[in-house]
Amino acid sequence: MSEEQKQPEKQDIPEVFLSPYNPKEHEDALYHMWEESGYFNPDVCIEKGVTAPDAEPFSMVLPPPNVTGTLHMGHAAMLAVEDILTRYNRMLGKRTLWIPGTDSAAMATQSKVEGLIYKEEKKRRDEIGREELLKRINAFAEESKDTIIGQTKKMGSSLDWSRYAFTLDETRYNAVMEAFVRMYNDGLIYRGARSVNWDPAMQTTVSDDEVVYEEKNSPFYYFKYGPFTIGTVRPETKFGDKYVVMHPDDKRYAEYEHGQQIDVEWINGPITATIIKDEAADPEMGSGVMTITPWHSAVDFEIAQRHNLDIEQVIDERGCLMEIAGEFAGMHIKKARPAIIEKMQAKGLIEKVDESYTHNVATNERGGGMIEPQIKEQWFIAVNKEFAMGHSEVPGVAEGDTVTLKELMIKTVESGGTEIFPERFKRVYYNWINNLHDWCISRQIWYGHRIPAWFKNSEVKVQVESPGAGWEQDPDTLDTWFSSGLWTMSTLGWPAATDDFATYHPTTVLETGYDIIFFWVARMILMTTYLTGQVPFKNVYLHGLVRDKSGKKMSKSLGNVINPLDMIEQFGADATRLSLIVGAAPGNDMPLGEDKVRAYKKFANKIWNISRFILTSVADAEQSATPVLSERDQEILAGLARTVTEVSAEIDRFNLYIAAEKSYHYVWHELADVILEESKDIINGDDAAAKAARQYVLTRCLIDSLKLLHPFMPFITEAVWQELPEEMRDAEQLMVAPWPVAKAE
């Protein structure tokens, strides 16, 4: 076959189709086109007439990535899922809003920047000063933010950038202040001395959820304590132990009475110990006797409170021993431990040492060190305090009902006001709430929202502006999750009564990873139901974690991290997205290997070639009235309609993995392998009527397949759409084209 023979046919279709699909040539330009059009913004869609002004709203917030770093595969998966939901609903004609933002992640960010500064300048927090440190953190956050936004766009995310929000910007600041002051005035925020998780390295408190336990092997010491034997891994806390606790029913110690005093020889000499009978002592454990250190243990603190015992601090905020330690005072606990053991050994107070003891050491997940419980004056949210519910749209809760925040959180889900998918996470959610203690919300770091509380001598005032001369603002800042808890509201302008809030709140769905159900989902429900009487979202869709090919967690130390940008660079954003969707059942972790991404790149190319083939085949079609369809033609259209119906139903049920697979299967193994193959004879045949009919059918198949695939693979489908002849398209951009209507011929 000669070159001349090929030429005429080729001219009928856009030249762009003549080489394999290359994502790099199209993606950035297409994203630019979408962004320029303004269609990410529902207001523009209404203005330009692609969305009805009174259409049903669909709204969702982007779980704001932390400004500490760059996007990873988990983010990419999240973006893929959310963009699919967004694009699908937009094509359905809904007023669709997906709001972008970033999170200050105060503790993690400050920790990171402090680390960088120390590395370069050997300077600590106090040497830099509050103002200067904040300046540096802000600069870091700003840069990180730009990186994240750039990466988010690479994924094709159809976010309305005109509504971009940052947790520390002015609107969000107003929301935080409003929430804090209101909760304080309603008695749901209080200041009190409690046992809190103190991080001596970061010099701040940490919430219960941010404490992670690491298993460690440490020697376990058995000490002589008068007539008793007590065990501990932490001898350095034991100086002030003057209460010895045993179970009231423990027969071994029946001879001792509650409140009885005995003299014992202890680390720094003789002391008088008091016997306490309390059920917290487990007779099965060791000798069944323990001494307590209430200042440095939440459990011991509770025992001490029950019996009204003295409480003494042993370790200071920096992790050094205090006066009570006598000759060891001023030593850091790490150095003190061996010295103490040496002395105990010399005094003959050590009975035995178990070297194979493993226990869990509490550490700060956000880049800090080992946790030392301390009693500290902090701000708390009272989760068990009853109050009268204000205005309420939460099902099952009426205005004026007496509730606690815990009950509100439970009822919101129980009543179906918020649905959780997959359902099994409801139980996880209830479980967590039932174990919930008052939430410590103050942090001793500088980055974040400063607490609107003012002190003058012993007086306290809670208000945003300074009450006047002589008043000092609380130097502490709020837990990041306090502001995150307001996110669905604050991104829509709350506390101002905005049109956005009226239209888009409650949001339709919250899509996020199951790992932050406690941190975030529960807290949004708490804050939003209390503050507005609305649920924050009607649905929660929880996705799993992206793991490596063999199911291991991706981590730098294992070297198995796959960078989403690398995947986009090699295989395109569409292939990357699809690889993160197919096989990812809601709430299940998903393994990902490069092979999978590569496989979907082939699919992108397949779409490209299907488009080329159909466009070539229909190039000489006449724009006549609807042709007479054969039985087979009708069957093809019915199959197409069935696929549309099924895929739509699966997306509605959040079964994106099934929807994606069905679309994929239809396009490749039905449209391409069967329909296109059998059409070759008809298109090249002599029966003009049959040919016209098949041309009509193929056009329909192409248009609807592109629409069907668009939410999943927005770039390639839009690229093809832009090459279609004008008369074939029913919208300027596929992004805002109407979702196919399933209709039988």
Next chain:
RNA sequence: GCGCGCUUAGCUCAGUUGGUAGAGCAGUUCGUUUACACCGAAAAGGUCGGGAGUUCAAGUCUCUCAGCGCGCACCA
């Protein structure tokens, strides 16, 4: 300790209300120069972790055993 999940083809996983198993990748055989080798066709491959029960019928429901993973709590 409490709770949740997983165990299905060599690998990674699907399998909606119970009707004797599917996909992708890998592998086998064959084919293919005009939509696409980033292709097509065909074949192969599983007693659905073990055991018991309910049922006409169980991967699917119940109980039980085993292994793996995760969350929470405890940790003197």
